[in-house]
Each structure stands twice: as C-alpha cells, then as structure tokens.
Amino acid sequence: MMQRLRIDLIAAARPNFMKIAPLFHALRRESWCSVRLVHTGQHYDKNMSDAFFSDLGLPAPDLHLGVGSGSHAEQTANVMLGYEAACVAERPGLTLVVGDVNATVACALVAAKLHIPVAHLEAGLRSGDRDMPEEINRLVTDTLADILWTPSPDGDANLAAEGVSPKKITRVGNIMIDSYELMRERIEASGERQRLGLERGGYAVVTLHRPSNVDAAGPLGELVRQLIAVAARLPLVFPVHPRTRKNLEAFGLWTTLAQAPGVQLVEPLGYVDFMNLVCDARLIVTDSGGVQEETTYLGIPCLTLRTTTERPITLTEGSNQLIATAELVPAVENILSGNGVHGRRPELWDGHTAARVVADIRRRWNLVAAEAVEAVVP
Known part of the structure; x- marks a missing residue:
C-alpha cells in the first residue's frame, strides 16, 4: 500500500486564507494524504485573522509560527527559522504555498533547501514591476517550485518565457472563486x-x-x-x-x-x-x-x-x-453613465479549482510511487 502523502498547507497572511480554505477542505476529504495547516502569523491581527479563519470554516492551525509584522527581511527570516524547525521536527512530503506574500517565498526557500518538493498555487502571475515586493516573491517562488498551478493562460506563457519545464505546469483556474462559491450562501445571508x-x-x-x-x-x-x-x-x-x-x-x-x-x-x-x-x-x-x-x-x-x-x-x-x-x-x-467595462468570466474560473489541484497532486504522487516501484523491481 502506498504511504500517505504528508502535505504542509501554508496559511501566510490574510489574503492567503481564502486561497487555502477550499484546498484544506478538499484535501481533508482524501484518504491518500494528510494535511498540516501551518499559520505563519505574518501581519497578524486577531480581529482580522480570527474572523477570516472562522468565516472559512478553518480549524485552529496545527502549527502557528507567530511571526508578526516587521520589515521584509525580518518577516522572511523569522518565517524561515520557524518553518525550518517545523520541517526538521516533522518532515512533510510536499510544501504547498499560495500567493505572493513574504511567507510564501520563505517557506518555499526552506523546503527547497531541505529537498522537500514545493508546489505553488497562483503561479506565473507577473506585473513586470519589480518595485512591488510581491513581484520579487512571485519570481523567486516560481523558480523554486517543482509544481506550478496557474490561474490563467498568461501565467502559462510567463513561465514558459522564463524557461520553466511544461511538465511542472498545470493550469487549474482561480482558487479565489472556489472560496466565494464555498461561502456563497453565508455571503448572501450576511x-x-x-x-x-x-x-x-x-x-x-x-x-x-x-x-x-x-x-x-x-x-x-x-x-x-x-x-x-x-x-x-x-x-x-x-x-x-x-x-x-x-x-x-x-x-x-x-x-x-x-x-x-x-x-x-x-x-x-x-x-x-x-x-x-x-x-x-x-x-x-x-x-x-x-x-x-x-x-x-x-x-x-x-x-x-x-x-x-x-x-x-x-x-x-x-x-x-x-x-x-x-x-x-x-x-x-x-x-x-452605463459605459463601464463588463467583461466575462475567464475559463476555469468556475469554483472547481481545488478539485483540479487535488487531482493533479494525486496524479503526480502516483507517478512518483510508480517510478519508485520500477526502480526496485528487477
């Protein structure tokens, strides 16, 4: 029987809570993996953070690094110190990061240096403006990641232009839409x-x-x-x-x-x-x-x-x-006056991104397991 995959799901700052919630709920339903919810505590504010966790049906984190605010260097360094200790104490099989905050790149750096596979949800986004700290975080995280899940075709194109292997890239759609659909009834009744x-x-x-x-x-x-x-x-x-x-x-x-x-x-x-x-x-x-x-x-x-x-x-x-x-x-x-932009919903922005992410992890995990069997069977 294949060993269960242990996944660290990184909850960094408030903008990421909505992105990890649908994934957390989807992964917890699977028998082939286990999830450790890691809250880094970046930008921690009790009123805002606790409200978001409660709204999204998230339990108390399995691990809270308690990093708090500070300069970019302080946040990144403190997350790295805390997460490295957590990985040494209990090594995951996959570190899953989302978005583009400092904790995203910090956890990706730790995992990569410990030879733990890294998956990045919301990969390939680029503003072209390196004055934005988030742009630096996106570039570094995507360079380190072994699996890159993109929300839209421009993400695929950006990664291809940067020389990322197509085998690492899967377009899964926009996880933020999953969060909205997950909470739609409560939102409408608020x-x-x-x-x-x-x-x-x-x-x-x-x-x-x-x-x-x-x-x-x-x-x-x-x-x-x-x-x-x-x-x-x-x-x-x-x-x-x-x-x-x-x-x-x-x-x-x-x-x-x-x-x-x-x-x-x-x-x-x-x-x-x-x-x-x-x-x-x-x-x-x-x-x-x-x-x-x-x-x-x-x-x-x-x-x-x-x-x-x-x-x-x-x-x-x-x-x-x-x-x-x-x-x-x-x-x-x-x-x-009625002349605003209306637009349309992009492809795969449909509330099923978490399911596609779970399916892609399982597919890749099965491939790794199959390759391991082939390596030992004469």
Whole structure:
C-alpha cells in the first residue's frame, strides 16, 4: 500500500486564507494524504485573522509560527527559522504555498533547501514591476517550485518565457472563486449591507492599503480629495486597513474623510461580510489583487488604483480598469453613465479549482510511487 502523502498547507497572511480554505477542505476529504495547516502569523491581527479563519470554516492551525509584522527581511527570516524547525521536527512530503506574500517565498526557500518538493498555487502571475515586493516573491517562488498551478493562460506563457519545464505546469483556474462559491450562501445571508443602511446597487466599496497609495501624505491626501468628490455622487463604504488608518490619522486626514457626506468608514471586515458588500455594490475602488478577480467573476466594475497588475486577464476579459488617482472621478462618472467595462468570466474560473489541484497532486504522487516501484523491481 502506498504511504500517505504528508502535505504542509501554508496559511501566510490574510489574503492567503481564502486561497487555502477550499484546498484544506478538499484535501481533508482524501484518504491518500494528510494535511498540516501551518499559520505563519505574518501581519497578524486577531480581529482580522480570527474572523477570516472562522468565516472559512478553518480549524485552529496545527502549527502557528507567530511571526508578526516587521520589515521584509525580518518577516522572511523569522518565517524561515520557524518553518525550518517545523520541517526538521516533522518532515512533510510536499510544501504547498499560495500567493505572493513574504511567507510564501520563505517557506518555499526552506523546503527547497531541505529537498522537500514545493508546489505553488497562483503561479506565473507577473506585473513586470519589480518595485512591488510581491513581484520579487512571485519570481523567486516560481523558480523554486517543482509544481506550478496557474490561474490563467498568461501565467502559462510567463513561465514558459522564463524557461520553466511544461511538465511542472498545470493550469487549474482561480482558487479565489472556489472560496466565494464555498461561502456563497453565508455571503448572501450576511446582512452587512443592510446593517450599514446601503441600497443594493447604490454605493461603492473602497479598499486601499498599498504603500504607493497610503504611505505618503501627498498621494494619500489626493486620494482622500478624490474619494470625497466621488461620495458626493455615490455613497462610499470603506473598510479601513490598519496600515491605512494609521497613516490617515498620522497625516491629519482621518477626520476630514470620516466627516465627509456619503462616506462610511468601518472596521476591517471578515470575508463573508466584506463579500456581502461587494456583491451588491455598483462599483469597487481598490488597490488589492484579489478584489480584481472577484469583481471579474461577479461582473462588477472595478477601478484599480495602480499602474500595473499581475492579473491582466481581469483587464482583457474581466471588468477591471487600471486608473491613476486623478482619473477616479471621471472613471466613476463613466460607469454611472452605463459605459463601464463588463467583461466575462475567464475559463476555469468556475469554483472547481481545488478539485483540479487535488487531482493533479494525486496524479503526480502516483507517478512518483510508480517510478519508485520500477526502480526496485528487477
């Protein structure tokens, strides 16, 4: 009988929790593997992290590295130290990482140096902008990975251009859509929109956290001015990221924004309540990666305040647009006049990505087992 494959599933920062949840539930149903849920604790915030775990039906992690915040070097180093000790104590047969945060590349480095196979879900995404720390993480992780699961054809093309063997690549679709479908009933029943007194289709959701937008007084001040102008036309609800709130307060912008007519500033929300707001919104203003994908799936216009995106399929096929801060008000007016981008759902963005990932792991694991038998049978 083939030995069970021991899989470490890495839960890094909040954006990754949604990606690992469908995989965790799918893998736990399989008899040929066992799963150790590893929470690195990057960007740990009890309210946000615990809410996401609870919303997604995830149990307490088997292992919590408790890394916390810090510089890129501190986070990466501390995750490496903690995860290396965990692997030495109890060696997995596969380390499965998702996304592009510091813990993703840190765990991939540890596993690769210990000769543990590495699988990367959401592989092949590229923005072409190496000023983004996430781009460095994506490049390094994909170089180290033995299995690369891509969400879209551009991911396949990027990896091929970088010389990755086709045998390592399997296109599986977008795991974020699995998370949405997994939680759809709870999302629709959440009631968050009603609690905030918002009318279906009569408001916009705002999410902002990227350093280029929120870490300097000038860009953040201009964003606040633009948001206030938009709110005069369309009510805004803004779940404020801790980093963004800290800077709004530090630059003397919090009160100005909080008191503006049509603006509701709220605490960070769990996945279910946040997606309840997104689903009924007229449009989204964001600098997030995942929100670009979810709005494309839902057909909701999305204005992304960035110059590049590692998810170009949301632009070419979806409902996303990249805009500068100064273009926000006219872009919103364009959508309200009925001229926004609508797009369509990309291929394999269907809620079955986790099943394809599980099938691919089993196929590859069976191949390895068969090769091992051939090596010992005369």
